Amino acid sequence: MSIDFDTYRLLNSRTKLISGLKLNIKDSPQDGRFSIKISGAEIEIRTSILPGAYGESIVLRILNPKTISVPFENLGIEGRLFKIIEREIRKPNGIILTTGPTGSGKTTTLYAILKKIYDPGEKIITIEDPIEYHLPGITQTQVEEEKGYTFAGGLRSVLRQDPDIVMVGEIRDAETAKTAINAALTGHLVFSTLHTNNAAGTIPRLIDLGVNPKIISSALNIALAQRLVRKLCEACKKEDVPNKEESLTITAILDRIKKENKLYALEEIGNNSNGAKIWRAAGCTKCNNTGYKGRIGIHEGILTDQNIEKIIAENPSEREIKKAAEGQGILDLAEDGVVKVLKGITSLDELGRVVELEE
Secondary structure (H helix, E strand, O other), rough: OOOOOHHHHHHHHHHHOOOOOOOOOOOOOOOEEEEEEEEEEEEEHHHHEEEOOOEEEEEEEOHHHHHHHOOHHHHHHHHHHHHHHHHHHHOOEEEEEEOOOOOOHHHHHHHHHHHHHOOOOEEEEEEEEOOOOOOOOOOEOOOOOOHHHHHHHHHHHHHHOOOEEEOOOOOHHHHHHHHHHHHHOOEEEEEEOOOOOOOOHHHHHHHHHHOOOOHHHEEEEEEEEEEEEEEEEOOOOEEOOOOOHHHHHHHHHHHHHOOOOOOOHHHHHHHOOOOOOOEEOOOHHHHHHOOOOEEEEEEEEEEHHHHHHHHHHHOHHHHHHHHHHHHHHHHHHHHHHHHHHOOOOOOHHHHHHHHHOOO
């Protein structure tokens, strides 16, 4: 849609007004939020305004509490990794980190885990920015930088409350990273998120934030990474044969699964374990002619085992960590994605949009 400049100015002012932002500031970024009610449900809108060469760029991010409230079993985590995560979240201490870019569903995963492990006998405290979904029986607190309540300061205060489980919305700086790792070493189970491209990037990122490599292996239980892909519309998806390029990509990833002995994944695909057919988006009235309806996660994880422990002290690269983790038999993002493609859950085009598919 194209709108004239006068309408844009009015929209800009209105957006700023309801988001609680300053109307006269046009040369620096501003962030705000407002809520709207649709069919009795309160939807939160987060506003981001950025100055550009030809006016301000406005982005509205829609947060629906109902979509955040996804049960742990419905996140789309593959069976083997699901069992590993279930085991790790039952441990009394350690840190579990979930990584990925903004909007990849990290917070939804952490909420699902908290709901899964919630027990009235456990004291759970969260530090969030902002609180996106209210969980009954859990103490949730919200970061307020202007009042001095930051992730790092909040975490120190939370630990004085003697919690069993702590969720830190995001590890952004060295102080938060060190405090979270120390909490994991002193009898607390800590959940948090980190901005890295994959699970292997977690350890170099923590070292980069100034965490002592010697204590990472003792504190870190598992590093997870995830992306969100759109699910094909069940009413109109079309079965097809992959073209030459797609066939090469699928074969290379299936060969990798076989080479690394992750044969359990091929059992899930059944007759299509040779990648002979895929499904494509079509479009109908049920999916608003997009070909997709709903979203699902693709995941990977790296456990801190003996092999990982050995190389952590050497300040390893992502590639070295990935190599050391091969024996764990956990699918990586591309492998998990291709399994979902061959099961007809999503398309190869959609997977290629969010994950790098190597040939």
